[in-house]
Amino acid sequence: MSGENKGSVLQFAPFQSSIDEGFWHGLCSLKLNKFKTNEDPIPIMGFYAPCSNPHVSTHFNLLGQSLSTESGELPTRGNRNKCSVPGTLYNTNTFEGYQAIDKKTLLKAEGNKIWDDIRSGKVEEDSSLLLRFLIVSFADLKRFHFNYSIAFPALVLDPPATLVDLKPASEWFTAKEAESVSACCNEWRKSSLTADIPFFLVCISSNSHATIRPLKDLKACQHEDHKILFAFYDPYHGPSNPGWPLRNYLAFISARWNINTVQFLCYRENRGFADLSSSLVGQALIQPSQAWKDEEHVPNVIGWEVNSKKKVSRHIDLSTSMDPTRRVISAADLNLKLMRWRALPSLNLNMLSGTKCLLLGAGTLGCQVARMLMAWGVRKITLVDSGQVAMSNPLRQSLYTFDDSVKGDKKAVVAAESLRKIFPAVEVEGIVMSIPMPGHPVSSKDEKNVLDDCKRLQDLVESHDAVFLLTDTRESRWLPTLLCANANKLTITAALGFDSFLVMRHGSGPLSATDESKTEPVTISAGVEKMSLSQSDSKLRLGCYFCNDVVAPVDSTANRTLDQQCTVTRPGLAPIASALAVELFVGILHHPLGISAEAEFGKSLDSGNSEQPLGILPHQIRGALSQFSQMILVGHSSNSCTACCPTVVSEYRKRGLEFILQAINHPTYLEDLTGLTELMKSANSFELDWDETTDNDDDDCLEI
Known part of the structure; x- marks a missing residue:
């Protein structure tokens, strides 16, 4: 073999890269959560090891751990089986950007770094700097398609090195030398301090004893008159060529130490131990380049890896192999994260995903609201309905x-x-149960079941962070409104007419006497803050769905015709109301005062006074499709409200389920309790006097 290669140009077997799926997963995560639209170069880490199979080369690996964590830390070095190589990733935002990137300039820049480290002596302290690498990529996060090019920059020797001899190491060493070299190489690889150092010196004394020394000990080895081999981890398996790392190694030896004749050891292994039969020892002649004496000169650089078609650019489609659930989660979050990048940096996705939403009603409104919530990133939903499809x-x-x-x-x-x-x-649960309603009396035999439903609904309200009232009837919203007021829960109501709709947020609940002194915010599981009112005056609170009523909710389902039994609405109404309900909910979550936020009007937005990233936060939104109109209204809570006033909430806190049962079975109980009965009596007894002095009967007017 030595005669066959004598005097020929030394040729090197290129690196073969292997990129694990975990690397692309990690890149997707960092792109979405940290880098966003930033295209700055990213430091990464690659790994390779000496060849461990006489028939197969070792790949240069990029793994999930090759990327920095979201805190910016790269993986630690010192792996027993792999040596770490520093690299740089340039990930573009568009495919056009990937195609337009100047690969020649980037490769030259990486080569300059290697050359600077050689000239400065840094390589003697950290020999892995000779093995820098470079990746240019475009990650299509929607389809999980990745385009990339990878380079292993190599300084060009001019003129090229000449191969004088190359043979198996077992033939080059004496038996005693081979035994000593194998032993010290195994010790070198065994130690966590040296296992990942890819370039080193093998020094053999006159008595055939071998030692391994770091590159910085070269002068000491020369003074000791040792036979010196410049050794490196060789990833290539073939018997006729050394691997790619030798290229920069020879450039370093020539430029730094001005050595023209180099004996090198291509170190290879078998099952983790030194294998001198597959390792190679060679001799190369290097003719010093005159240009290298110029401190301003930088050698030419090559190194882009090509595929079987001699193309630099590569494409990988992971859409079918990546876990579908992980893919759908990433894809679902993509729009929200893009929104945060572009316009809403304060958008709190963790808060949205952690908020537990209770949807009372799984009909037209319930279905739409659930879909909208998931689109906004809500991942915890409970649906309550008693009906059948x-x-x-x-x-x-x-x-x-x-x-x-x-x-x-x-x-x-x-x-x-x-x-x-x-x-x-999504973490979703469907619960089949009826909501007890005032005006729908229950028999004594059904009382236990009704009370069980009341208790279950109470537990559901208390265990969730937000409640949506989406039921068909007015009276079915009474008990949830009361429970939400008692627990001070974020509550959203959406209600439909034929061509009109109402979407509103309920105000915060009244405080008990023991609560009025509390001013600290109460933090719930999703990180949403519920602010307590320091005043007990209900006029300072926003009203609930029942605050404008002058009668208690009653049975609205009896004696109804077919059109009255069904929710007859224009088809476009429910999607509009549902969308507004969810948008209102998201706005409340992101407001610093939460459910205690004051009502805002359109003029705040028009005048640019709204400081909230999602815009104004109204109390009520009323719209009519027949006019394609929408109004923003506000209404304060009523001291006579049958659902949320302090009197009703206080009575519920005192009597609990007994109070609810009485409200269900006695239609006038709530009116009597809140003073609505007296109010109606006063209105009925109020006499109106007609002004009979007018001369024009057609212009009679009403005096109050």
């Missing part, structure tokens, strides 16, 4: 299909399963 439902209620209506399954259960099919990462 009817034949008329699938066209208007987006979580049901024809098959569901044929089976007649329960809405809450089917809706929860549909949400899981749409987005597997």
